[in-house]
Amino acid sequence: MTKFEALGLQQSLLDAVADMGFETPSEVQEKAIPLLLEDEIDLVALAQTGTGKTAAFGFPLIQKIDTASRTTQGLILSPTRELCLQITNELKSYSKYEKSVNVVAIYGGASITEQARQIKRGAQIVVATPGRMKDMIGRGLVNISKIDYCILDEADEMLNMGFYEDIKDILSNTPSEKSTWLFSATMPKEVSVIAKKFMHSPQEITVGTKNSGASTVQHEYYVVGGRDRYPALKRLADAHPDIFSVVFCRTKRDTQKVAENLIEDGYNAGALHGDLSQNQRDLVMSSFRKKQIQMLVATDVAARGIDVDDITHVINYQLPDEIETYTHRSGRTGRAGKSGISMVIVTRSELRKIKAIERKINQEFLTKKIPSGAEICEIQLYHLASKIKNTPVDSEVEEYLPAIYDVLQGVDRDELIKKMVSVEFGRFSSYYSKSKDLNTSGANDSRSDGRGRDSYNSNGAVRYFINVGEKDGYDWMSLKDFIRDTAGLGRDDLFKVDVKDSFSFFNTEADVTDRILETFTDFKVKGRFVNVEVSKSPGGGQRGGKNKGRRRDKGFQGKKRGDRKEKRGNAVHSGKRRSTRRSDFF
Known part of the structure; x- marks a missing residue:
């Protein structure tokens, strides 16, 4: 196997490689690094994501720039802010023993004046998203007229995102005698156009089969x-x-x-x-x-x-x-x-x-x-057993063991295991006990939508109106929790929660209707009546009638779930806010 030492990298880069734990170069690194170090060429490299492309162009770029000059010599264009920052951080790791190398990230969503200030201090390598780079060029905040190397990373992604014109404008501000390195997972015709228009007789390397999927x-x-x-x-x-x-x-x-x-x-x-x-x-x-x-x-x-x-x-x-x-x-x-x-x-x-x-x-x-459902329950049962077996014992539990032994006295080993597993497994098993086979055409599916319980039949559901909504501080999640906790319902008893501005709708099965209506009879929160009625509009549309908004206090703020500050409609929170993910039962 080829080692990094054989690729022609200088010692400072090999030291960085050793620190990162790299031992053997990937195929794209093995093919690209010697080519790029040996001569000033244009290169088209086709390789899947996750194959080490950043190191394939990053090591040669760092080795070839003049660290004594503060002039911008290398420009790397990437499609997104995340990739831009990732490349920047990796290049900083590669150049950790090259103290004079300065890498600056240019991307939208951050202060353009601060980014311009970093460029002015001297940045031999600039990593940028096309939109922000074009903006900075237009404002005269960055000069790429003397760069020696231009790298287009994830070129097909940038073109798919509509950056062709931006890339064309950016490249028109670079010298024609530079080296251009284009890295892409696929080679659609748009990438070929870029290669023909802005590159000079590029050499091409391919890892795997062109446009093929990863073998892993x-x-x-x-x-x-x-x-x-x-x-x-x-x-x-x-x-x-x-x-x-x-x-x-x-x-x-x-x-x-x-x-x-x-x-x-x-x-x-x-x-x-x-x-x-x-x-x-x-x-x-x-x-x-x-x-x-x-x-x-x-x-x-x-x-x-x-x-x-x-x-x-x-x-x-x-x-x-x-x-x-x-x-x-x-x-x-x-x-x-x-x-x-x-x-x-x-x-x-x-x-x-x-x-x-x-x-x-x-x-x-x-x-x-x-x-x-049976297959899933079996998988989860084994997962639970494995999780129990591999859980490290907390030393602090020792002091509670005598009392626990007293509680469990008389329960033999097999019975204890059954009970312990049933505490969690029973909830999962009941969920799938009446589940149907989904490997069908779905023609006989009687559900009103694809959400909620697999066995849900919309014909048995009851739709309700409640006189609180977004103005009262509720979103679909916090309102569901409020109703469920107040009425003492199970986790899956409430569904199709539809929160409007000043009122909302929700569904339950018919067998809990009496409990819902009894709970919310003369029910108050902070002195304000919260009224629930069976909706006359099963679809949950606008509700008319004389009771709309009755006994409403403008200042009422409903019980919120946590400190949810994001606007309704942005699911940026994970389910950790809830007690557990369903499969975390096991």
Whole structure:
């Protein structure tokens, strides 16, 4: 095997490599680094995400720049803020023994004056997103007219995001005699246009087969009815108790809806899409990297630049329009030599798309069945047993053991194990006790939507009106908790909570209607009557009638859940706010 010493890297870089624990270069590093160090060339490198592309261009760039000069000599363009910051941090790690190397990140959502100040101090390498770089060039805050090296990282991603004109304008401000290095996972025609227009006889290296998927990723598909997508998603999550995944949806609306549903159903989930503020996006990504979020629901655009090595699954809740986009999605797992699984939830009418993807990525999909409730319970039972076995004993529990032994006196070992397992397993087993087979066309599904319990039949549900809403400080989550806790309902007894400005609607099964109405008869919170009635509008639309808004006190603020400050509609919090994720029962 080739060692880094054989690639021509100087000692300061080899020392940094040793500190980071790298031993053997990846294929793209082995092919690219000697080429880039040996001569001044233009290069097109095709390799999947997670194959070490940053080091492939980062080490040669650091070695070739003139550290004695403060002039900007290298420009790296990347599609997203996250990737921009990641590249910057990695280059700083690579150059830790090159004290004169200054790397500056330029991206939107941060102070442009502070970034300009950093550039003015002297930055040999600038890592930038196209939009902010174009803005800074237009304001005269950065000078790239003398750069020697221009790197386009994730070039296909940048072009898919509509940055072609920005890239063209940026490159027009660079000297023609520079070296251009283009790194991309796929080679669609738009990338070929960039290569022909802005590069001079580029050499090309390919890791794997061009446009192919990573060999470390297993591709699976599950055929369900269109209205069963969400129950199928939950079962896939429950069948993999340690899942750490990205769930891809096609639109921002679907992304938000799926994330909200997962959070409400007790999963550690979060949403990532273009309508989030930069601060919300940062919070979501921070929680995801810390694994406080186990299911990150994202749009393709928002997920670009996510670089987390330990993602176990990519779940395609909906297939993308472009096959290249699927390649990028699946590339989020199976990184850094680890294995991963890419799951696709499809309807029968979409099966032709699977065949098209197979031909493009040169890999075959496995046909899988959505697991049954019994199968999931068995998996979770084994998971619980393993979790108990591997849990370290807390020394502080010792002082309580005599009292515990007294309580458990007379219970033999086998009986104790059964009881201990049943405490948690019983809740999960009851959830799936009447679950149906989702591996059907879904034609006989009587549910009104794909949410909530798998066995829910909308014909037995009752719709209610309640005279509190967003103005009273409630969102769908906190209102559900308030009603459920006040009426003493079970976790799954309340569903389809629809919060309006000054009133709301919610559903329960018919057998708890008397309890709901009795609880909220002459019920007050802080001196204000909270009125609940059976709705005359089953769909939850505008409610008329003489009782609308009666006994309403303007100053009332409802019981909130935590310090939820984000506006309703931004599912940026994980399910950790709830007591547990459903599969954390085990």
